[in-house]
Amino acid sequence: MTRSPVLELRGLSRRFGQTAVLDDIDITVPEGSFTALLGASGCGKSTTLRIMAGLDRPTSGRVLLHGEDVAGKTAHERNVAMVFQSYALYPHLTVFQNMALPLTMRHLSSLGRMPLVGRLVPGSRVARNLIEKKVSEAADVLGLTDLLDRKPSSLSGGQKQRVALGRAMVRDPVLFLLDEPLSNLDARLRVKMRAELVALHRRTGKAFVYVTHDQSEAMAMADQIVVMIGGKVAQSGAPRDLYGRPASMGVATFIGHNAINLFLPDDGLHGLHPAADRAVIGLRPEHLSPAANGALEARLETAEYLGSEIILGLRCESGTEIRAIASGDYPIPAPGSAIRLGFEPGQLHLFDRQSGKRIEVTS
Amino acid sequence: MRRLSIARREALTDLWLAGPATTVMLLFVFVPVVIVAVLSFTDYQFGAGSFAWIGLDNYARLFGSTLGQRAIANTLTYVAIVIPLSVGFGLAVALGLHRMMAWAPWLSHTLRTIYFLPVAATLVAMSVAWQMVLHPSLGVVNQTLASLGGTPQDWLSDRGLVLYTLAAIGIWQTVGYNMVLFLAGLVAIPPELYDAADVDGAGHGWSRFSTVTWPMLGPTTLFVLVVTATNAFRVFETVATLTRGGPAFASDTLVYALYREGFVYFKAGYASAITMVFFAFLLVLTLAQFRIVEKRVHYR
Numbered sequence: 080m081t082r083s084p085v086l087e088l089r090g091l092s093r094r095f096g097q098t099a100v101l102d103d104i105d106i107t108v109p110e111g112s113f114t115a116l117l118g119a120s121g122c123g124k125s126t127t128l129r130i131m132a133g134l135d136r137p138t139s140g141r142v143l144l145h146g147e148d149v150a151g152k153t154a155h156e157r158n159v160a161m162v163f164q165s166y167a168l169y170p171h172l173t174v175f176q177n178m179a180l181p182l183t184m185r186h187l188s189s190l191g192r193m194p195l196v197g198r199l200v201p202g203s204r205v206a207r208n209l210i211e212k213k214v215s216e217a218a219d220v221l222g223l224t225d226l227l228d229r230k231p232s233s234l235s236g237g238q239k240q241r242v243a244l245g246r247a248m249v250r251d252p253v254l255f256l257l258d259e260p261l262s263n264l265d266a267r268l269r270v271k272m273r274a275e276l277v278a279l280h281r282r283t284g285k286a287f288v289y290v291t292h293d294q295s296e297a298m299a300m301a302d303q304i305v306v307m308i309g310g311k312v313a314q315s316g317a318p319r320d321l322y323g324r325p326a327s328m329g330v331a332t333f334i335g336h337n338a339i340n341l342f343l344p345d346d347g348l349h350g351l352h353p354a355a356d357r358a359v360i361g362l363r364p365e366h367l368s369p370a371a372n373g374a375l376e377a378r379l380e381t382a383e384y385l386g387s388e389i390i391l392g393l394r395c396e397s398g399t400e401i402r403a404i405a406s407g408d409y410p411i412p413a414p415g416s417a418i419r420l421g422f423e424p425g426q427l428h429l430f431d432r433q434s435g436k437r438i439e440v441t442s
Numbered sequence: 443m444r445r446l447s448i449a450r451r452e453a454l455t456d457l458w459l460a461g462p463a464t465t466v467m468l469l470f471v472f473v474p475v476v477i478v479a480v481l482s483f484t485d486y487q488f489g490a491g492s493f494a495w496i497g498l499d500n501y502a503r504l505f506g507s508t509l510g511q512r513a514i515a516n517t518l519t520y521v522a523i524v525i526p527l528s529v530g531f532g533l534a535v536a537l538g539l540h541r542m543m544a545w546a547p548w549l550s551h552t553l554r555t556i557y558f559l560p561v562a563a564t565l566v567a568m569s570v571a572w573q574m575v576l577h578p579s580l581g582v583v584n585q586t587l588a589s590l591g592g593t594p595q596d597w598l599s600d601r602g603l604v605l606y607t608l609a610a611i612g613i614w615q616t617v618g619y620n621m622v623l624f625l626a627g628l629v630a631i632p633p634e635l636y637d638a639a640d641v642d643g644a645g646h647g648w649s650r651f652s653t654v655t656w657p658m659l660g661p662t663t664l665f666v667l668v669v670t671a672t673n674a675f676r677v678f679e680t681v682a683t684l685t686r687g688g689p690a691f692a693s694d695t696l697v698y699a700l701y702r703e704g705f706v707y708f709k710a711g712y713a714s715a716i717t718m719v720f721f722a723f724l725l726v727l728t729l730a731q732f733r734i735v736e737k738r739v740h741y742r
Binding site: 155 | 632634635637638640641642643644645646649653654657658660741
């Protein structure tokens, strides 16, 4: 399936004074995709989003919207919608007015926007009806119909988030940009809003670009993840590719619920793979479990029982810490006892010692 | 010794904290106000051994006489000119200097200091400078006017002009203060709101100002209005040093009349009546501003 790109960043760099925040970034956002920009704080993902929106200008490189260079266009002219981490609702306007603002700016002249005089401006009646219709449609989808007359200060975090989404939806943008929209919500609401966002994405059929530092959010929602490390794109691809074939040690440590085990050549675990004396070996805890004839032996230090599974903390002869996962019914031996661990050879990752780049396993 | 209950002890602590200040307030603010209010119904003169109750005569004299009416009218005119212009210029200067921070921070800081100088300087001393600047024949203003082909004016001795000259000096003196308050308000506006306005198409010029800046400055504006109004009503130093209410009471104001009647003619009763009227004006103005504006600036 080839989808034409909505937005492309080509060789994009951004410097603030001497510090390079973005260094030669290439990102393609296909039509209708849900792209997550994933990275630790300070990796440049928010700057990337601001450049996509037109709120910031790149130092060099090009931003293409539907193949057209939009360097000279403002955020509004690009017709992209953005949802901010802090919601950025206008506190003096009601929910209705907040959601209607992008439309009033587009459809009404500055005279037509005036409170009373505006009604007398020719054509404003039609525009007002149109705005009312679009806002109430969006409010309906988001369950905000009863709140339209309220001010933002009387809304809960989740409701504010919905209003911010509504303000983005009403204008029919070519692209939705979301800057950590769920990070101010509590854990339960966050999971609920995840599902709502995915549903909204399906409904609108528009491309979403979603900035987050939470890999599980990115994995759960996105069909394309762009991992950014230190102002560079470390890897981009489908969640499955990133998990199954991480391009570097950095990506491997970032992706995955449980932190990956990395064995350096100095750790002396040469039995794992023929290349173990030259390369770093990565093995996820969920792929490493107790087995009677396993290749690895380590002593048990801790065991966290989570019901469906048990996370084991172990230590090798050489002192290296290992984490492995056993199924929930595994009888936990006494701390200090030696356990043999086994794994599927296909789940093993090899990384270059110096560059951290992935080495393809040939076996 | 029996220990007091926790509630008692907390109440005692509250009394101990708030008590002294409250006592001083009552003694030195409320009691004098009551005394002044009582005096305003008498014909008491400073130093006199006795006084007589004359009811509302003092008030009748203030509102009935040409002099009293003129002082009230002059004060209201002065306030009506100074409030909007001082607040407006303060906001304009603050907006300009705030934007200048982005491309010329050094210049912005320097100008900020210059605008604030009149606030920090003593107005009495500044009045001497203004007297020189506005001097009919030697002053810079008239010389500039003459060189540009205009007609020199008697800024401080023309009966039709003097009040406006004083108002201009009043504005000059308060713009810096209002600017500083507005600058603080501008810094506190969350930048995401401007970003949101940019995305929504309200990112430029008037729409940016009316969508984000002005509403977010609401609380600041209320405070600036109250402070400016209070200061404008109290106009005294410039009148006392530059015109003494003249010529022919053309620049007489409430506080100057109060000073003249009370401290020059020692008519304590009449001066008290003027004080009460002055107090009432301030109270009404402040209450009105809070009532009308406050509801619209805190967005609940």
